[in-house]
Amino acid sequence: MIPSLLPTYNRVDLAFEHGQGSWLVTDRGERYLDLGAGIAVNALGHTHPALVDVLTRQAQKLWHVSNLYTIPEQQKLADMLVDLTFADTAFFTNSGTEACELAVKMARKYWHDKGQPNRTRIIGFDGSFHGRSSAGIAAAGGEKLTKGFGPLLPGFTHLPFGDLDGLTNALSEGDVAAVIIEPVQGEGGIRPVPDDELKAIRAACDQAGALLIFDEVQCGMGRTGKLFAHEYSGVTPDIMMVAKGIGGGFPLGAVLATEDAASGMVAGTHGSTYGGNPLACAIGARVVEIVSDPAFLDTVSRKAGRLRQKLEGLVAAHPDVFEAVRGSGLMLGLKCKALNTDVLAKCYDARLLCVPAGDNVLRILPALTIEDEDISEAVTRLETAAKAVEGQSK
Numbered sequence: 001m002i003p004s005l006l007p008t009y010n011r012v013d014l015a016f017e018h019g020q021g022s023w024l025v026t027d028r029g030e031r032y033l034d035l036g037a038g039i040a041v042n043a044l045g046h047t048h049p050a051l052v053d054v055l056t057r058q059a060q061k062l063w064h065v066s067n068l069y070t071i072p073e074q075q076k077l078a079d080m081l082v083d084l085t086f087a088d089t090a091f092f093t094n095s096g097t098e099a100c101e102l103a104v105k106m107a108r109k110y111w112h113d114k115g116q117p118n119r120t121r122i123i124g125f126d127g128s129f130h131g132r133s134s135a136g137i138a139a140a141g142g143e144k145l146t147k148g149f150g151p152l153l154p155g156f157t158h159l160p161f162g163d164l165d166g167l168t169n170a171l172s173e174g175d176v177a178a179v180i181i182e183p184v185q186g187e188g189g190i191r192p193v194p195d196d197e198l199k200a201i202r203a204a205c206d207q208a209g210a211l212l213i214f215d216e217v218q219c220g221m222g223r224t225g226k227l228f229a230h231e232y233s234g235v236t237p238d239i240m241m242v243a244k245g246i247g248g249g250f251p252l253g254a255v256l257a258t259e260d261a262a263s264g265m266v267a268g269t270h271g272s273t274y275g276g277n278p279l280a281c282a283i284g285a286r287v288v289e290i291v292s293d294p295a296f297l298d299t300v301s302r303k304a305g306r307l308r309q310k311l312e313g314l315v316a317a318h319p320d321v322f323e324a325v326r327g328s329g330l331m332l333g334l335k336c337k338a339l340n341t342d343v344l345a346k347c348y349d350a351r352l353l354c355v356p357a358g359d360n361v362l363r364i365l366p367a368l369t370i371e372d373e374d375i376s377e378a379v380t381r382l383e384t385a386a387k388a389v390e391g392q393s394k
């Protein structure tokens with residue numbers, strides 16, 4: 001008999017009742033140290049006082065009004081994001097997947113309105129993830145995401161990660177509307193795109209006139225120590241998808257774009273009932289205010305350095321369990337030699353939450369506010385897990 005909850009997740013038998021900072025407490029009263037942060041969502045940890053405050057205040061004022069009306073909280077958040085980034089305009093969604101839908105529509109409408117309606121192809125990269133909608137799975141393209149869901153949305157092709165020659169060739173065919181890429185692949189196994197590669201991709205798009213979409217749903221919002229990961233490379237996209245961290249745990253996403261890239265999206269071309277509601281945007285504005293503070297981002301980088309150094313030591317001490325540390329800022333991956341899911345099971349035994357990813361990687365995505373002593377405690381628990389895995393294989 002099918003469970004009353006559609007069984008699309010392999011859930012662990014852990015039910016959390018409350019949380020604070022980097023700690024979660026189960027309904028049995030057990031305390032877990034959270035290095036997953038809801039998969040890079042709880043950027044400020046659990047129940048951050050500033051977010052509890054803004055949420056409760058806004059909840060007492062106004063939750064939802066239609067986008068038929070002016071929403072000052074939404075306008076404020078758009079103004080902040082435009083001030084802080086390459087973008088001239090923003091549209092708010094409830095998730096990263098919805099941001100992907102709009103990014104794809106925006107790119108295709110751009111070329112339609114420029115008199116090149118056949119310029120519809122979107123190029124993605126192997127190992128990427130852009131959400132579970134029809135456009136999201138078509139953009140990412142992996143069999144794990146797409147098998148059984150055909151016919152897929154047409155007009156998407158894929159290249160191996162880092163295949164710049166392939167990209168130049170594909171772009172020369174003249175039918176490419178946009179290239180979509182995560183500056184740091186998340187689900188694919190924490191694979192950063194080197195800065196010079198991002199630069200080369202930008203240059204190739206410019207040469208061919210194609211739009212460039214960055215998916216910063218996972219790597220954005222301070223996760224890498226910059227407000228957005230692409231800032232390290234010095235290049236900017238035409239369109240960017242944002243979600244996860246921007247809501248600090250409240251559902252919120254956004255598409256940011258230049259005026260030119262967004263030029264086709266005139267009144268009536270897109271919409272959302274819930275996207276940009278006052279509650280989500282009030283919270284989002286507070287998150288952006290906190291995370292975009294240069295002092296906050298410096299602290300993220302300092303904590304990231306400390307964590308990374310300890311993880312390097314852990315990998316060196318347990319070569320049968322781990323192979324390498326990779327990633328950027330507090331978006332880190334432990335490339336495992338043992339099965340990542342076996343290591344994860346032992347992490348759970350040590351009351352530590354991490355997240356598995358592709359390429360046999362264990363993701364470390366703590367709250368950006370993780371305390372130094374919790375970093376030390378996390379590595380101690382990872383050590384316990386590593387020893388348990390070693391003990392198992394003897």
Ligand SMILES: Cc1ncc(COP(=O)(O)O)c(C=O)c1O
Binds near residue numbers: 216218
């Ligand atoms: C890079 C990236 N893009 C898009 C998505 C989809 O976001 P959501 O699950 O909010 O729809 C995710 C989610 O993991 C992601 O990591």
